[in-house]
Amino acid sequence: MLEIAGLEVEFRTQRGVVRAVDGVDLALEVGSTTGLVGESGSGKSVTALAIMGLLPEPAARVIGGSIRLDGVELVGMPEAQLRRRRGSEVAMVFQDPMTSLNPVMPIGAQIVETLRAHLRHDRRAARRRAVELLDFVGIPGPSERLASYPHQLSGGMRQRVMIAIAIACEPKLLIADEPTTALDVTIQAQILELLRRTVDERGMTLLLITHDLGVVAGVCDRTNVMYAGKVVERAPTAALFRAPSHHYTRGLLQSIPRLDGPRKTILASIEGLPPRPSDGLRGCPFAPRCPARLDDRCWDEMPPLERLPGATAAHLVACWNPAPVPDERASA
Amino acid sequence: MSLPEAEIGAVGTTGGRDPADVAPPTGLWKDALGRLRRDRSAMAGLAVIACFAFLAIAAPLIAPEPPSSRTYLERLEGACCPGPSAGHLFGLDDLGRDALSRVIYGARTSLLISVVSVAIGLGIGLVLGALAGYVGGAADAVVMRLVDIMLAIPALLFAIGLVAALGPGLVQLMVAVGVVNVPIFARLLRGSMLSVRESDYVSAARSLGLRPARILFVHVLPNALSPVIVAATLAMATAIVEVAGLGFLGLGNPDPSVPEWGSMLANTPRFLASAPHLALFPGIAIVLAVLGFNLIGDGLREALDPKFRR
Numbered sequence: 190m191l192e193i194a195g196l197e198v199e200f201r202t203q204r205g206v207v208r209a210v211d212g213v214d215l216a217l218e219v220g221s222t223t224g225l226v227g228e229s230g231s232g233k234s235v236t237a238l239a240i241m242g243l244l245p246e247p248a249a250r251v252i253g254g255s256i257r258l259d260g261v262e263l264v265g266m267p268e269a270q271l272r273r274r275r276g277s278e279v280a281m282v283f284q285d286p287m288t289s290l291n292p293v294m295p296i297g298a299q300i301v302e303t304l305r306a307h308l309r310h311d312r313r314a315a316r317r318r319a320v321e322l323l324d325f326v327g328i329p330g331p332s333e334r335l336a337s338y339p340h341q342l343s344g345g346m347r348q349r350v351m352i353a354i355a356i357a358c359e360p361k362l363l364i365a366d367e368p369t370t371a372l373d374v375t376i377q378a379q380i381l382e383l384l385r386r387t388v389d390e391r392g393m394t395l396l397l398i399t400h401d402l403g404v405v406a407g408v409c410d411r412t413n414v415m416y417a418g419k420v421v422e423r424a425p426t427a428a429l430f431r432a433p434s435h436h437y438t439r440g441l442l443q444s445i446p447r448l449d450g451p452r453k454t455i456l457a458s459i460e461g462l463p464p465r466p467s468d469g470l471r472g473c474p475f476a477p478r479c480p481a482r483l484d485d486r487c488w489d490e491m492p493p494l495e496r497l498p499g500a501t502a503a504h505l506v507a508c509w510n511p512a513p514v515p516d517e518r519a520s521a
Numbered sequence: 522m523s524l525p526e527a528e529i530g531a532v533g534t535t536g537g538r539d540p541a542d543v544a545p546p547t548g549l550w551k552d553a554l555g556r557l558r559r560d561r562s563a564m565a566g567l568a569v570i571a572c573f574a575f576l577a578i579a580a581p582l583i584a585p586e587p588p589s590s591r592t593y594l595e596r597l598e599g600a601c602c603p604g605p606s607a608g609h610l611f612g613l614d615d616l617g618r619d620a621l622s623r624v625i626y627g628a629r630t631s632l633l634i635s636v637v638s639v640a641i642g643l644g645i646g647l648v649l650g651a652l653a654g655y656v657g658g659a660a661d662a663v664v665m666r667l668v669d670i671m672l673a674i675p676a677l678l679f680a681i682g683l684v685a686a687l688g689p690g691l692v693q694l695m696v697a698v699g700v701v702n703v704p705i706f707a708r709l710l711r712g713s714m715l716s717v718r719e720s721d722y723v724s725a726a727r728s729l730g731l732r733p734a735r736i737l738f739v740h741v742l743p744n745a746l747s748p749v750i751v752a753a754t755l756a757m758a759t760a761i762v763e764v765a766g767l768g769f770l771g772l773g774n775p776d777p778s779v780p781e782w783g784s785m786l787a788n789t790p791r792f793l794a795s796a797p798h799l800a801l802f803p804g805i806a807i808v809l810a811v812l813g814f815n816l817i818g819d820g821l822r823e824a825l826d827p828k829f830r831r
Binding site: 241273274302355 | 552720721722724725726727728729730731732735739740743744
């Protein structure tokens with residue numbers, strides 16, 4: 190339902206032009222949940238903003254590629270048409286629920302406002318629907334809560350309200366940009382469960398953006414790993430965790446602390462820093478940090494995102510020297 | 522300030538008899554009011570201003586004499602001017618008018634000037650500030666250079682120039698004092714709108730496909746107004762002093778039958794040695810009113826400060 194092909198986004202900064210998203214392809218099927226994983230600056234949030242048509246223009250703009258939602262091209266669409274689609278076809282849940290709600294407006298009014306922006310609800314119907322939505326996202330006493338102001342709710346409650354607002358007009362695509370990063374661990378699990386349930390029960394498609402592989406493991410069917418503006422590995426989530434083959438993905442997974450290991454081990458880290466987008470590398474952007482790089486090829490030529498030898502057709506990796514898929518029988 | 526209240530009303534009234542509607546909504550403004558009520562000095566300031574407002578409204582009932590009654594001219598007997606006595610608590614002025622009555626009636630003019638001039642300044646300043654802060658680009662550049670030019674001229678000099686250009690009169694006085702405040706309000710609103718415009722809840726509102734006008738009036742402006750409200754309260758104090766200053770320079774209210782504290786002060790230097798009471802009482806009235814507005818303004822500043830929000 191969402192097809193992104195060759196998306197390129199540039200930021201014009203004082204130090205020159207920076208390509209934040211560099212040829213990203215992404216295809217989301219109806220009802221799927223897709224993870225977009227990467228560290229800060231890898232281009233994942235910029236990709237989301239590009240889908241929403243909310244890039245901070247004129248500093249940032251799409252310079253190439255296409256974004257199609259149900260076959261309709263969003264790149265270059267006039268702002269008025271984009272605005273009508275925002276909220277009704279694509280909606281977004283932001284990272285920090287503490288700052289994403291208007292502090293001087295009751296939450297009920299914020300839901301009603303969104304409903305009335307897109308649907309022809311009268312006030313009474315909109316209010317009834319707001320109560321349903323709050324009930325759906327698990328706010329106790331929803332009709333009492335309509336008059337509450339954001340500061341009267343906890344962080345987890347506010348994120349539930351944000352989700353209620355985002356799904357108010359039944360968008361087809363829900364983008365969640367780091368929806369749990371600002372929350373306590375126990376609350377994180379609840380919010381992820383809510384997102385899962387929302388997508389399942391309402392038949393929505395979810396694009397979940399996070400830096401946390403644990404979050405992806407719990408929610409997403411498929412996972413894309415981004416590095417320096419490019420998708421470097423894409424696979425069904427289970428396959429990715431079983432056989433991470435890009436060395437960046439492997440590094441990420443190795444740096445997650447394990448419950449079953451000895452407690453005093455030092456966490457593994459990936460040496461070095463990600464390239465600055467302005468460095469202008471010719472080859473693989475991970476080459477400077479890669480433990481398995483090949484001397485000439487990795488520096489000179491960007492590897493294409495291709496099917497990983499020995500894996501399923503759905504497992505793609507952009508690496509000249511990917512880690513081999515472990516033998517199923519040996520590991521079992 | 523009325524926007525959030527309107528939204529409370531909207532949610533409250535649509536639900537009919539739902540018992541949930543009685544849930545106490547305490548928004549930013551109600552919160553701030555609650556904090557203001559616990560602020561003793563702000564309440565003292567409010568009490569002072571309330572007293573003056575009462576004097577101004579009920580002047581004909583309270584004042585012992587009409588403001589320009591010269592009934593006691595014969596009592597002057599060549600010597601100016603009799604000081605406070607049982608019959609005339611604040612004494613008589615050089616034309617034999619009861620000074621107490623004139624101070625009471627003066628509250629009308631002085632408060633009216635401060636409120637109206639601030640309203641004029643606020644009206645123009647908010648439009649300019651919103652234009653600069655929300656539209657941005659060329660509008661921002663033009664408005665802010667205009668504001669810079671206005672700020673480059675000292676406030677009193679600017680007001681003198683305006684009164685000189687507009688001619689004498691109460692309305693002209695209000696316009697002059699008001700326009701002086703325009704750059705201050707415009708600059709403040711622009712600054713706070715720039716930060717609110719980048720806030721997450723405005724991004725969220727944009728991501729929901731709300732209309733730009735709605736985002737401006739419902740999401741940006743109500744959140745950007747609090748520093749301007751504080752400044753407006755403080756500007757009322759400044760306006761009283763400025764009007765007094767203009768009066769002192771002979772550019773005040775030209776109609777002697779309408780007493781005004783600044784003009785009353787302006788008349789006194791000639792008699793300062795023989796009749797200091799003529800300067801004392803309007804002076805005290807000005808100090809009290811300015812103090813009152815300042816106390817309210819400082820209280821509002823603290824009450825609206827996000828640091829104190831829970």
